[in-house]
Amino acid sequence: MRKTAFLPTILLSLSLTIFLALSAGGAEKEWRTTFDETCGQSNEAMAFSVDELTTLIEKCDRLQKVIEAEDETVRKVYLKRLQLCKNLYVFVLETKKMEQSPK
């Protein structure tokens, strides 16, 4: 009886461990994909509309919170990279708004 209960417990804990490891890896992969999608468009910053730039900046803000929870090395690398692309989007957005505002 004991033996039969032992095996499913082991299997259950194993699958739980695998699931947690995969979901943690998946979450990391998810923010990296969002990061690449968001900051990978900096070459086209000038071509974006005000709305598009605002969406990108919001994405950067959300990413910042996720990256801040990562370990020190990842934080150092990705917060710096994020700051570079967010600053560019903010800068282009402000320039576009200034151009659109009546003189």
Added chain:
Amino acid sequence: MRNLSFLLVLLLALSNVSWASGMKKKKPLPYEFGSVTINNYSQQAGMAPVVFDHWVHRQYYTCRLCHVDIGFGMTADSTKIRAVDNMRGYFCGVCHNGKMNERKQRVFEACEREYTREEYNGRCVRCHALGRSPAKEEEFARFAAKMPKETFGNGINWEKAEDEGLIRPIDHLPGISGGKAKFKITQDFSLKAKVEGMPDIIFSHKKHTVWNGCEICHPDIFLGIKKGSTKYSMIELFEGRYCGVCHDKVAFPQTDCHRCHSKPVGEQ
């Protein structure tokens, strides 16, 4: 005559800048031009400070790849790189991981938690090299001999070297660089020289964006997108601001006047 007076004004300005900064700068030798000493943690760990040579790396990679995709800062010691960061595959460890091949050569591994005396002498001192590398001058001379010549800086015309296919800087590393969209190249434009008789400046967005991307310069270095929106003078440039962030330190020095002031006089 006008050019001569401009040159005198320029020299006077330069001497004022060096006097104001309180020190007389030693002109670097060609192989030292663009060298950066990094010493955040090295000496604490009992190692010599790291000497990073831009010339070694720029023949293979664009500025953008390291300063945007890998995240290196634009000033010495601003990145605060630790050995453990390199071991985890960040910063220098992106390439210096003992696995990456570059031009059919294995890129040596950067840092290790433990190392033998042989490893220290054969590997660590390749970067932790302050005052330790007499062979560097020879290595540079061998490399520079194959490159197109330039009068100033490290004596290499990097732009020409790329045009002639002698170097092909890589701009993308799998797993590090995201899928970047292609640049829509902005036209080159001219900027009016402030001194009469001095040729106007031709600024090549093409060269600068291909090597640097947008975010290295905007908005940290240049706060204007529209031509003329950022006002600056040669004095500020010589103080290391605006173009002077790179030109004088790594890119060709500003004393090479004709490289920027290149618009033929009278041309519209």
